[in-house]
Each structure stands twice: as structure tokens, then as C-alpha cells.
Amino acid sequence: MIYDGHAYCAQDPSLGGGFEDRAEFDRFLQLFMATSRQQPVWRKRDRMPADAGGLVDPARPWDFDALREAGFRTAENGRVEWDVDGETFVKQALPPWIDHLTFTVDNLVAEMDYLGVDMSLLHRTPYMSKSNEFIADCVRAYPDRIQGLAYVEEWLLASDTDPCIKKLQHAINDLGLHGYQFMPHHMDLYGVDWKWASPTFTPFWDALSELGIPVFFTLYSTNYAEYLEELRTLGRWMERYPDVTVVQTHGFNWRMFADEEKLHVPDEVYDAAPIDNPNYHIQLLFAVFLQRRWDYPIPQILPTMEQMYRRIGPEKLIWGTDIPVSLLWWTYRQNLDFLRSYCDFIPQPDMDLILGGNMARIMGVGTSERQEA
Template sequence: MVIVDTHCHALPYWFEPVEILLDQMARNDVEKAVLIQIRGMYDNSYVIECMRRFPGRFSVVAIVDTDRSDAPESLEKWVKEGAEGVRLSPSVRSPGSDPLAIWRKAAELGVPVSSLGSLEEFASSEFEAVVKEFPNLNIIIEHLGGGGGDTSPPHNTYRKVLGLSQYGNTFMKIPGLGEICPRPMPFRQPFPFESIPPLIEMAIDAFGPSRLMWGSDFPPVASREGYRNALRFPMQHVSFRSEADKEWIFGKTAMSLWKFGEG
């Protein structure tokens, strides 16, 4: 099974340089990864350089300053440099006469949007309107749509976010279990979590495996269960319906969305 990590950060001056990520990938048989630019960093040169230095290993999701009127042109520039996606919040709107200009440019360029936001933002009618406006734009909802904060039944707001699965251009990232389960006190080994909220299983039921993808959230994951466990625990403790489901979620979905610099 080809394993692809769809949510990693790398930067020399915040988090960790890419070589640390490559070491974790090698230790855990992760073949490829998507470098997600961090919020507020509009110079994507480093992650583009990483993609070029290690051909076939990385794809890049860039960030542009959406408060600027030239953000669509900036996105086009980074795509020409090799970026294969853009990171936008669900509520972002462009200045000027077209509030959806940055979303429109992503659709025009044919690059997916990786979207970071809260449950409330993803559950809003305004975000649903964007999803409907651009049916050919693949929109990836990060971090279970913020669902890690909705761990107690009946999960009403999370269920509303899962309702976006009715639109075929929506996808969702599933994290390691440390993102949805509190760290136990006292700590237990080897598997620390006493109970796991069914958020990932609910996402599988809603989206299906071919529209879900795993992301470690490297390197913030180091302050939770760590990289290895962020991969191993979901594989072992989430109720997947089949091995084929795992193949989609841990690799094939990502391979269907990004070319990893090889196309």
C-alpha cells in the first residue's frame, strides 16, 4: 500500500525543516507528502524548493494574501512555479467587485483548495454556497472540519458539515487520534485512549473512502501522540470496512488529487 501524508508543514524558521519530515517518512514507510503552507506565510519559495529538491516526494499547497486585490495573480504565479493547491479559509472573500475571485481563480487553474476553519464556518450556508458555485473545484476540508472539538453526541454541527458530502467536489482529511481524543491522565500504554469518538467512522459513512485522506499534521503532531502513532493508531483502531478502504484513505485519494511534481 502506498502511504501518502496529506497534511505536513515544513519551514526553517517555524516548525521544522523538511529533512526532519523526510526522516519520519522513511521510518514509517510514508512514500509521499503534501506540504501545506502555514497561515500568514505568503512566500512559498521554501516549500516549492523542497518539492524540486526531492522529485516525486512532495506536492505543495500554497498560501496567498487574500486581503490583496492581486491575490488571484499571485496564486497563478505560484502554480506556475509548481504549487498544486491553495489553502483558503471557508469564509475568505476577495476585495473588490468579485468576492469569490480567489476561489474562481483556483477553479480556473484546476488546483484543489485545502480549507482550514471551524465547525461553524464549514457548517454555514455561506460556505455551502461556495461549494455549489464551483462544482468543478475540489475542496478539501481539513482536520475533520474542526470536528475534533465536537466529541460528544449528538454531534449536530459536525453532522451538518458531513452533509457537504452530497456535493461530489468535497473531500475531507482525517487526522491522528490524538487530535480527537484527550491525552489520558494517568497515561496508559501501549494504546493510551480509553474511548474514541466515532468521528472518523462518521466521515467514512458520509464521504466514502475515495473522498477521504489521512494527514499527520506534522510537526504539531509531536506534541500529541507523535508521527508514528498518528499513522498507526487510526490504521489499527478505526473501524474500516475493508482493506480497500484503507488503501484509498491512506494513499489513493491523495494520488487522485495531486501529481507530486510528476505531471
Template sequence: MILDSHCHAWRRWPYDPPVPDPDTRGSVEQLLFEMDVHEVERAALVCARIGEGAFANEDNNEYAAQAAQRHPDRIAVIADVDCSWRPEHHTPGAAGRLRETAERLGITGFTHYVRATNDGWFRSEEGREFFAAAAELDLVASLAVAPAWQADLRAIAREFPTLPILVHHLGGVSARRPSFESDLAEVLTSAREPNMLVKVSGFHYHSARGWDFAYDDARPVFERLFAAYGPHRLCWGSDFPASRHFLTYTQSLEVVRSYADFLAKEDLELVLGGTLARVLETRRPVPVPSP
């Protein structure tokens, strides 16, 4: 069983430079095609209401929800709520906007991208109300946070222990930053919180050379995350189609399936799908087995 914890789809391709096929390159149909080819049963579709002008995707939450209605066994909607590119980002009323989105679209979870600099919002009354609403609504939290946010995120995890928190792309650490070791230390420290999980995705963002498959400088980070979190709190993700500039869907899968030689067969099965399947099914953190 393979499940994709992190992918996207857009009605219009949102990125520069312009492409010759903007109406299809990032479509749900393209995603489903890749899933079929690679025998991926289900995907958590992380919405991103991005793009400008004729290529804006203001309706990305609705686009994903419509796809989930057509393919309820294939697509789980992770709605964009107050992400950093939104004008309402970290303004009053976040909890209400989350509730409205969840009730209107029937989402599985939400994504919340923040800026690199920690503005303290997670620890604010507004931030705590936001995550309290997420826990009450039985949503999955899919968060794009830089390591500077990890300490505050640990506080949220402790306050709302029933909320599963999935941190994007190897915890947001990068070999390109001088702060790499201290950044990674923050992400590893967060393994103490049993409801925090990490997406095994975005190797191309971590690597000093994003095109250099099979990411020899990123796989050791995966191994250190595995040692800290274990397979029950790691979830593979493709980052398709945003990743297309760097690697294929096949490569996003094989960097884990074929190159992570430290994973036993049962570990690999959990990372590639078993862990995410349980989180999506229960909307609860995965119990960590006793040693």
C-alpha cells in the first residue's frame, strides 16, 4: 500500500516561468495519472491558493474538494487556511475561517504555511484558538514551518495531544543553510512530542543541488529523522507537480523505496503508506510502539 502525504493540484499552473500547457500541467487528472502509474492508492492533496493574474488559484480549496467528491477513495483534501501568501495570514478570526472551511468543504485537514521568521503567532491567543478548533474538528494539521518555529510547535503539540501534526519536507531543514545542524537539532527534539510527524518529502529542497538525484546529502537527514521518529511517524510524499522542475514522480518515490537501505521491509511499508493511512482514517496521532 502506497499513499502520498504531500502533493498538489491546480486548475491553472501557478509558477514562473510560464508553461505551454498551464491548464493541464498541474491538474488533478495529471496527479491521478501519476498515482495510477505508480500504484499509489490515495493522496493527501495539499491546497495552495497561489498564482497571480490569469494564473491565480483563489479557488484551489474548492477545486480539490470537487476532485475528492469525484474520487473519494483517492483524494483527501488538506485545505489552504490562512497560509503566508494570503492577506488574512495571522490576522484576527483564524479559528472562524478554519471552521467555515471545514464545514463548507468537508475537508480531512488543513495546511498552514508560515514565513521563515517566527512571529510568535502560534503562542498567541489567536493561534491557540486556531489549533484548538483544529483539534475539536478532528482535522489533520499539515504545516510548512521553518526550524525557528519548532519550539512553539512543540508547545502546541503538548497542549493539543489529539491533533496529528505533519511537518513538511524533512522538517524544513536545508543543507544550503549555515544553520543546518542547529536546525536539524530542533526538528529532532520535536520527536519527543508523540503527535508530531514528519513528511519524507522535498529531498530536492534540502539538497545543495536540487537536481542531483538520489540526493546523497539529504538521505542521511532522513536516516537521522528515522532514528528519532521511527516509521510510525514518517510519511512519504512526492511534492508533485511542484517537484517536476527537479525530479520525476518515480524518482520522488524511489529515493525512499530503493535508496534508503537502513529501512527494514516493515519500516518501508509504514513510511510509504501505512502510517498516513492510519492518520487519515482515525484523524488521530499514530500510537508509538513501546521499545
């Protein structure tokens, strides 16, 4: 089985992304388009290179209050546009064949069919829609091919705990979603202290642990010391909840550890991460972060890939792509083949685990109920 452990469907932005306040969704979308993707920006009338400074104050890139009024909007051909001083600027946010940032489950399954991917797990991010109903509809359309994660607003977990618990329970028990994705860096945007392993969050985590679902943690920091502490915090959290299967999404903070010539993850990172915990897993999303830096098949990552294989073990490594974002620079096939065809130090049985066997086990594919590591 080949199982893409990290995929997306993106709802038509004109529907408001599942937010009650359309303006709140628009802020998320503008902020992410201004600060993420490392994609080129150009002036529309003559294609002169530009930047996204018209969308957000670059001195405060992760702050809703730093957004600038610029008539930000989605456009055809996978683009977003905005206006500054009478000029229109363009950023290529998704591949040119995608219309107004909408990537349907039919689009995803067509890519899967062409490559030979058996299943995919839909991940979450608010700017692609925080609606659990939208993801459930995608799963219902292809129940043998698509699974989906639930989303609950991180910035509400401490202040509106009971409604958040009910929302998660509804997503799992009634909508049929398969796990939960947690992205603590969103709390910064709302001025919420994001010490997510503190007692304030215990009621939510206790309720989650009773559902028997895996949790997908997206851990991020631009500060090395803070990033190490996030990894240690995850380890302490896992000790408190020994029956919960955990997947660290994306992998380590690859851009933090890449220079012009190589990728090198320090030993401190492996020491901080809970790699010895049997319930810990980590995704291998090298390409979506590094495919613009280095050409296919990015041989610069092979020493790190071998290091992870030997130190963490094949039973904890998970292939994923971040499709459709990853299609900006590589084909879907290249996103698979750079591991499948170039990691000759990994025997085929172990490669089978990485490319799908581990996800099938974690997500309970082929069994009557979810499996734990």
C-alpha cells in the first residue's frame, strides 16, 4: 500500500472557510499568502519581480494587526493578487491549473490514481477551511481512498474548553473523521499563551485521549532554543498520555537546518524529540520545504534521511507530500520517487513501511478499528 500521509483539499474561498466571520477567514488567508510558500511575487503589468510587503508589515510577519489594506483577493490560475499605489501584484500560491485556490477531492484522487497512491490523509489549516463538515464530505465521497483529520480552533481550547471538546467529539463520533491536528502557533495570532501542555489544557487533552485517535502535532518556531523546548514538551505530553499515538507533521524544521550546500539536523534535535517513545512518528516532507532550494532529486537530503532511518527507525517514519502545495515545483510522482528510487540504503520491506505501511497501521486501514503503535 502507498499512503500519502499529508495531503489537503482546499475549499472554495468564496464560501468563507468555515468561519462565522468572513473577515476572520480573509485575515488568515492574506497572512498565510503573505508569509508562506516562498513563492515568487511580480508586478502584473510587466512581470517585474516584487515582494509581498504590500500585504503585511515585514517586521511583524505573524500578526493580524500587521496586515495592510491592499484589496487582497484570490484569482484564476492558482494566484492571489493585491493592489499598491495603483499597481497590481501577483503571487503564485498554488499550481497554475488550480482555480481560485480550490483543490477538490476529485482533483486529489485523480492525482492519486495517476501515480498509484492508494490512500491519503487530509490535513488541516484554517486558510484552506476549518470546516470539519467539508472534510467529512471529502471522506464520504471516497471512503476507501480518503481519511481526514478533525480541526478545533487552538486559540479557543483554554477559554471555551467544553464547546471545543464537543466539537472534537462530533467530528470523530458523528462526522467520522479519523484523528486530530494541533497547530499551537495559531494561538500567537490571538494573543493566547501557547503553553499547550500546561494544566489549563488538561481537560481537553483528557477528553481527546478517551477517543482513541491519533494526534498530529505541527510544531514550529523560528528560534532554535524554543524549537528544542517544543520537542521536549511533546515528549512530556506523550508520557502523560501513553496510549495516544502521535505523528509530528512535516518532519523537523528543515529550513532551520539547511544551508546552501547541505541539510544537517543537529544531535540536539534528536535528543530533544521523543524518538524513543514507541508511539512517536514523524513525517518526511523534505520536498515541499526544500524543492525550490535544490534541484530534483535533492541528494542533499540523503545523509539526513539515512540518519533518521538509523536513529529513529523505519517503523516511525511516514512519507507525505503536502499536495497540492508540493506540485508548485515537482510532479506528484517526483514527490514519491525522490525517496522510493534514491534511498538505496533502505531495504524494500522498510521502504514499504515508510511509504504506507506505517500510516495504514496508525489509521486502522484494513482493520475494524484504529490501531495504535
